[in-house]
Structure formats: structure tokens, C-alpha cells
Amino acid sequence: MTGSPYRVLMNFQPFRGSERVSFLERECKTVLPRKLIFATEERIRVMHEKCGSQLLEDIQALEHVLGVGLSGAWLNLTEE
Secondary structure: OOOOOEEEEEEEEEEOOEEEEEEEOOOOOOEEEEEEEEOOHHHHHHHHHHHEOOOHHHHHHHHHHHHHOOOEEEEEEOOO
8 A cells, every 4th residue: 555545444343242343445345354353432433533534524424323333434544
């Protein structure tokens, strides 16, 4: 990944009292190999804060999906 950010969908699901996180390519068909398990939804918010859009409507959309139990948010990954 060089230059522009790499856009992926962060997909999260409840898993044994935590959140299981996987990532999909932009077209939402290819699952990327990295999987994470976060102890709390707060970790999802932190990851979105670091890599997601900081537009108010995108932050509100993340809060909405977390609040109603849906499972995805877009991230823009960089080499960092």
C-alpha cells in the first residue's frame, strides 16, 4: 500500500462476550486474512477514530450500527 489509503469494510460480530472483527475488500466479496477480537465496543470506536472517516455523519453511522447491533464500518488504512 503506497500513496492513497486502502479502503476496507470492518465487519464486527458479538463473540463470547467480545467483538470478533474481520475485514473485507472494497467490493465486499474478498475477506482479508487479518482477524481481531476486541473485548469491548470501545475498541471498535478507537479503531474507527484512527482509521475511519471523521465526518460527523460517519461517526453517527458507526454509533448507530453499534447501537442497533449491526456490524460494519468503513476504514481507510495506510502504511502506518
